[in-house]
Amino acid sequence: MQENRFVIKNAPFLRGKEDIKSIMWTVVVALLPTTLWAIYLYRYRALTVILSCIIFTEIFEMIFLKIRGVKNVFEKAFDGSAFITGLLLALNLPSTSPWWMCAVGSFVAMLFGKHIYGGLGNNPFNPALIARVFLLLSFPSIMTRWTTGVNLTAQTFATPLGMLKTQGLSSVSNLDYLKLFFGFPIEGVGGGSIGEISEFAILIGGILLIFRRIIPLIVPLIYISTVFVFTWIFNIIDPTKYASPFFHMVTGGLFLGAFFMATDMVTTPITKKGKIIFAFGCGLITSLIRLFGAYPEGVSFAILIMEAISPTIEKFTKNKKFGE
Template identity: 45%
Template structure:
């Protein structure tokens, strides 16, 4: 008698009407407002960085799948395109071409394909690439071109992000009140007239993407709301305790990579929890770690590190926070 074995694919094992390809390209569409705004602010360099990152990710995924993993490549399912766009969103528009290519190789080769490809990677590939570049090329990764207007040329104009300026100022003994005088207004932070990575500067453009993905049911509200609200609460507590050393909570929410991370990176299907309760725990954990790094760490920003740290806890979250099994006691309660 022959024995037949079932091959079980990696989790998640959730089915819906939309295919993987439709979901991926839905995310790409949701990123278009932020991409357009980055082009408006940084000009042709934004197009160059994004195009190079996407093309590099596609080439590396095709090559690794075909010649190293010995399987038919599926580079047009949208996942490599998302990785390329997100990697571009997390770097300065002035980044040299070879660093972008290295980041793409690390994101796809180490962050994704080394674990078996789509559906197997425990960490967000774009963030793996971004953190690698930040550690390997700290000067280039922290040289932020000053945003212009449309395709204005700003040769040699660069400066620190507002979070970097606050961290440096506080380290030099200046008070938060003094430093906030020269900080952008909340309106400027919301619309995106500030320095930073390509895709993180406009909260408005990112929120448009969030609304689209919620409308299309590509993601749920749990992770973005849990992450943003926890950052607001934890930074607000520090601000109430000592406003001379800590910025107010709204400032923390509108600066750095909070919106980009909460909407597009923490919500990655493969590297986030399965259950709604797990998503809430995941989002709160990211928020807490982000605030701790910003307030007490050496880096002015903590979103990337926080998401990667919580990615590592996803298996535990899925193990201990799960719905009742069908037919188990309390299933209908």
């Protein structure tokens, strides 16, 4: 008799094709234009930073998975999530970052950003951002050593946002916004973190994620427009003191943050209304820091602050039930 040959599992017996791996690796693919452009501009320096971050992140991921007693360590370590963290961390660092600092960052990201909370899905903050802010506070001088790119001398310069903060509006008034948008190096101007130089490259990846329905359009749209409107208002109030909103669009980590970090599934609200509030908050805090804060750039802080209140936002933005 073959009576008990049947497997008992719960309905539904058909499941969709998208899984964690396909989502994560698609995000990696979406980061490729940005990554390749960084490698083109900063050559071996960018390559060193990117490889160090990814390799160390994967190593620490495996170590902490093992310590936590997770089964199939190898498979879990390559579900793409740690790879993204490593890559995102690298894209948030200057091209001159030494390999050992990448290692420290990877360690912090994996331990204090992820596994201490119970691993994938449980972390309240984006691990790459935790690591970036940790490094910024621990190694402030290394973390602000910006080169122009292509020109591989070690000479460093301030980024446009840094110039604006310390030297005033006149120092950035001649910058070519289109060059900044496409990420072409400008003589005497620091390029910033290796992943934030080309808004255009980020946009290509972002559009891919929106079309693949991995990130919702609404988050980058609201984040970026909030910064635009906010900086525009101040630009209208006093155009001699506040830069044009277009300047804010093409500088700093706004696009990288809006498309690849404010859209992090794990650490942002799960409800649609919550996502909108989250993105708006990010835009507001980013603008406030940029215009009035001590730091020239505020994307990392803005996202981390909003992540801290994300559970509260989620609680107050319950979906409407059908028939309610």
